[in-house]
Amino acid sequence: MPQPIPDARLVVRQPEEAPSFWQPVPANGFVRCLLDSAATGAETPFAMGTQTVDPGCYVREHLHDANEEVILVQEGEGEARIEGATHPMRPGTIFFLPRNQPHSFHNTGKGPLTFVWLMLPGGLETFFARIGRPREPGALPPTPFPRPENVAAIEAETVFGRLPS
Structure with a gap:
């Protein structure tokens, strides 16, 4: 029998035990890491x-170079924009995005759009924590707030990715 990895x-x-952060505009809403x-x-x-x-909000176009x-979409309706094409986002839709693939996600529905993300390697969890505000279970959303002025430096430091050239 294979042995477990020591560490x-x-x-x-x-569901509400994971670190969670409110996100700035244009996405609004929140993440759970x-x-x-x-x-x-x-x-x-x-x-x-x-x-x-949130409804009417979006995750701006970006790519992950590392x-x-x-x-995997869990709830709501939206669309992913990838390589000039628009792809419906509805529960059960799954996307694999290779490195350097520009993409954006838009909530076009009347309710929240929720999706699971998996990053290989990681880094996104640190990015979300640094640009967001801590979220407590059951707390009301804050007034929409802007991204930090140093968001480009945060992206570089967290292996998040970058905006397309």
């Missing part, structure tokens, strides 16, 4: 969480 450990988190290599001790670096985007990303 890896079982982690079980209930469910798991990452620091929490699990996993040998393969990764980060996994959810993002909820990460591959998987998106």
Whole structure:
């Protein structure tokens, strides 16, 4: 029988136990950073969480030059814009985004758009924490707030990615 990786450990988190952060405009909404290599001790670096985007809001176009990303839509309606094409986002839709693939997500529905994200390697969890504001379960959303002025430096420091050239 294969042996477990020495530093890896079982982690079980209930829905509101994960670190969570309100997000600035234009996405608004919030993220939950469910798991990452620091929490699990996993040998393969990764980060996994959810993002909820408010109606009429969006995740701006960006790419990840050091990460591959998987998106799985859980709730709501929207559209992903990738390579000039628009792809519907509805529960069960899944995307694999290779490195350097510009993409954006737009909530076109009347309710929240929520998707699971998986980043290989991680870095997105740190980015969300640095640009957002801590969120407590059951708290009312804050008044919309802007991204930090040094967001480009935060992106570079967290291996998040960059805006397309």
